[in-house]
Amino acid sequence: MxxxxxxxxxxxxxxxxxxxxxxxxxxxxxxxxxxxxxxxxxxxxxxxMTPPPKVSPPSPFSIVKGALDAHGPVLRRTYGDEEISINVMRLANIIPGGGRDDDEDDGINQLFLHVDVSKPGQEDSLHFLCGLYPDALGIHSFSVRPRDKSLGFLVVPSRYSGRVFQDLDERMRDALHSYIEERGVNESLFPFLQAWLYVKDHRNLMRWFRSVATFIHEHKQAKDV
Missing domain, CATH: 1.20.5 (Single alpha-helices involved in coiled-coils or other helix-helix interfaces)
Known part of the structure; x- marks a missing residue:
């Protein structure tokens, strides 16, 4: 029963x-x-949120088209027969929590640049990883790397790319600083790149909210059917 x-x-x-x-x-x-x-x-x-005042990059650098929605270079210029490309990111994007133990503004005032110097017909590029601040620029590493011709950016090196920057002779380190400064890579880039990163971060956050909301909304509709 x-x-x-x-x-x-x-x-x-x-x-x-x-x-x-x-x-x-x-x-x-x-x-x-x-x-x-x-x-x-x-x-x-x-x-x-109020965006920062619009800032133009120092001449003769120009903004790479579509850079706000991509992961490639932000700025580009020519210097003689060379092409100088610059990528930028915040310290916090490299080291989670970077700058939190220091001044509150460190996360905003510490930027990292990937500077690529290439020449037509050359398979390798000079690559600099630099720390950029409102009043200074310092080189963290320097290497020679191959370029991916089809994609136009650096690939992970599979061969010896040079000595650790701090192990180089002081005169050579100073000469490398002068080398990139002569090509316009210095603290004058900071105001533009700081403002540009704010706009990019803001756009990414807005896109993230929309993506999550779309996923949850579709999930909710599927359960209600």
Missing amino acids: WRRVFGGAGGGLHPWRMLAHRSSSTVSSAVDSILLRSLKEHYLEVSK
Whole structure:
């Protein structure tokens, strides 16, 4: 009798299992709604943030088209027959939490540059990793690396690329500083790159909120069907 009442013989679900399933779906839907509401609130809050004043890059550097939505170079210029390309990132993007133990503005005022110097017909490029500050620029590493001709950026070196920068003779280190400064890579780039990173970070955050909200919304709709 008990088996007939609860549908055991037919393999049906027990009532309490059905109730638990419905309750779980209701809670999950409520969580999705709360998350969507929170995402919308944060999205609107971020959208109201005042961007920094527009800053132009120092001449003769020009902004690479589409750089805000890509991961490649930000600035480019020619110097004689050379092409100088610059990528930029924040310290916090390289070292999570970088600068938090120091001054609060360190995360904003410490930028890292990847400077690539290439020449037509040359398979290798000179690559500098530099720290950029409002009033100074320092070289952290220097190497010779091959370029990927099809993609136009540096590839991971598979051969010896040079000595550690700090192990170089002091005169050579000074000469390398003069080398990139002569090509316009100095602290004058800081105001533009700082403002550019703010705009890029803001755009990425807005896009992130929209992507998460779209995923949650579609997930919620699928469960409601």
